[in-house]
Amino acid sequence: PENVVVVGAGQAGSELATTLRQRGWSGGITLIGDEVSPPYQRPPLSKGFLLGKLSREKLYLKPAATYERFNIALRLGTWAETIDRAAKELVVSDGSRLPYDKLVLATGGRARRLTLPGVDVDQLDNLFTLRRIDDVDALRPHFVPGRKLVLIGGGYVGLEIAAVATQLDLDVTVVEAAPRLLARVTGPEVSGFLEDVHRSHGVRFRLAATVADVAVDASGHRVTGVEVSASGVVERLDAGLVLVGIGMEPNTHLASAAGLEVDNGIVVDEFARTSDPDILAIGDCANQPSAYAGRRIRLESAPNAIEHAKVCAATILGRPQASTATPWFWSEQYDLKLQMVGLSAGHDRCITRGGTGTAMSAFYLTGDRIVAADVISRPADFATARQLVTSGRPVDPERLADSEIPLAQAAL
Ligand code: FAD
Numbered sequence: 001p002e003n004v005v006v007v008g009a010g011q012a013g014s015e016l017a018t019t020l021r022q023r024g025w026s027g028g029i030t031l032i033g034d035e036v037s038p039p040y041q042r043p044p045l046s047k048g049f050l051l052g053k054l055s056r057e058k059l060y061l062k063p064a065a066t067y068e069r070f071n072i073a074l075r076l077g078t079w080a081e082t083i084d085r086a087a088k089e090l091v092v093s094d095g096s097r098l099p100y101d102k103l104v105l106a107t108g109g110r111a112r113r114l115t116l117p118g119v120d121v122d123q124l125d126n127l128f129t130l131r132r133i134d135d136v137d138a139l140r141p142h143f144v145p146g147r148k149l150v151l152i153g154g155g156y157v158g159l160e161i162a163a164v165a166t167q168l169d170l171d172v173t174v175v176e177a178a179p180r181l182l183a184r185v186t187g188p189e190v191s192g193f194l195e196d197v198h199r200s201h202g203v204r205f206r207l208a209a210t211v212a213d214v215a216v217d218a219s220g221h222r223v224t225g226v227e228v229s230a231s232g233v234v235e236r237l238d239a240g241l242v243l244v245g246i247g248m249e250p251n252t253h254l255a256s257a258a259g260l261e262v263d264n265g266i267v268v269d270e271f272a273r274t275s276d277p278d279i280l281a282i283g284d285c286a287n288q289p290s291a292y293a294g295r296r297i298r299l300e301s302a303p304n305a306i307e308h309a310k311v312c313a314a315t316i317l318g319r320p321q322a323s324t325a326t327p328w329f330w331s332e333q334y335d336l337k338l339q340m341v342g343l344s345a346g347h348d349r350c351i352t353r354g355g356t357g358t359a360m361s362a363f364y365l366t367g368d369r370i371v372a373a374d375v376i377s378r379p380a381d382f383a384t385a386r387q388l389v390t391s392g393r394p395v396d397p398e399r400l401a402d403s404e405i406p407l408a409q410a411a412l
Helices: 011-022 064-069 133-142 156-167 188-200 253-257 302-316 379-391 397-401
Strands: 003-007 028-032 072-075 080-084 089-092 097-099 102-105 109-111 127-129 148-152 171-175 204-206 210-216 223-230 233-238 241-244 248-250 279-281 286-290 295-297 328-333 336-342 349-354 360-366 369-376
Touching (some): 003 011, 003 097, 011 028, 011 064, 011 072, 102 302, 133 241, 148 156, 156 188, 156 328, 188 204, 188 349, 188 360, 188 369, 279 302, 336 379, 349 397, 369 379
Parallel strands (some): 003 102, 028 072, 127 241, 148 171, 148 241, 171 204
Antiparallel strands (some): 080 089, 089 097, 210 223, 223 233, 286 295, 349 360, 360 369
């Protein structure tokens, strides 16, 4: 029987290991991860878990017993060092060499670090990033009511943290380099809606503002302020806590050191295979061709990690099948449920429903087709929008704009 070795015990790696077994793989499966927690969901780290409403165990993707029952060798706290492609062996941190027939890289990504000239962020005790459960353990004691939190980055993760922090009575200022929130992924209507919601909860924003420097106390280890620069004007924001939420960088080093093609992620084909057919890559670390987008994309979402793991399992089982899934994603801020489907880049118009109060939907059109939608607390709209994006059915823009008409009836 053949051996599958999976590097990265996150959402994608865990899903792959269990799916392989469920679909009848009888060979060896080894799942290697550097984190010590059993494979867990990351999305709650900036939501319910940070808020203290969700226990650690609730984050685990599968009970520990499942890996045993499925005869999956789970090696936690283990770092994969190098791939010996000639010998088809993976070298891990304790020096052992694991032979593989198929190697899967599910290495995800790491939080992008703040770089400021002359500042060593590792020396700062109250400046954090949030990617792992350990990060939350480290920063949670700093979530003290009244503390001034400066959040660098107004993306989804940053906004989720802002929502949790205000609910825990911290004083929150978000610094965002773009002129509006979520500028890369959403339209101005949704950015404005969310900005209003956050402001109504007391969050302050500095938009089109970049971080120029941080002020530290005499010990050199505590940030006391963040200097932001907007339109050439420098302002000092007092800070008792700084959180950097400026995105992630895919973990591609293992792949590039082994000579695999890397370009904004590990380059794979539609069956999750890298430039070496015995090495596959999935999830946040992989740059894949997308049938939906008609181009290569690297997605950072839990649904993609799961979908990509299923594609990879099919390839390993000898029944390769490319994905036709439309990307989707969700977020939670306060009591709002945000659901996004498709990729809005390149749309030519945006039509909204609602938009005042506590719910709205934004539909992004190219010609008369909806290519993407952002739905806030209108779950029925989301189900229909997803069908419309996936099917590519043309819609009547006037009916689409009329909240009185059920969304399904906007289709032609
Ligand atoms: P990861 O989850 O990053 O797992 C990769 C694992 O591999 C990590 O444990 C890493 O340490 C390990 N690893 C890397 N290199 C090595 C090595 N050489 N040796 C051993 N181990 C290694 N998505 C959504 O859809 N909705 C959300 O609301 C949402 N919220 C999020 C909130 C936060 C705070 C974060 C950080 C992410 C969120 N995401 C969300 C994104 C989602 O969590 C990721 O898309 C998903 O976790 C990707 O899974 P993955 O397995 O590809 O990578």
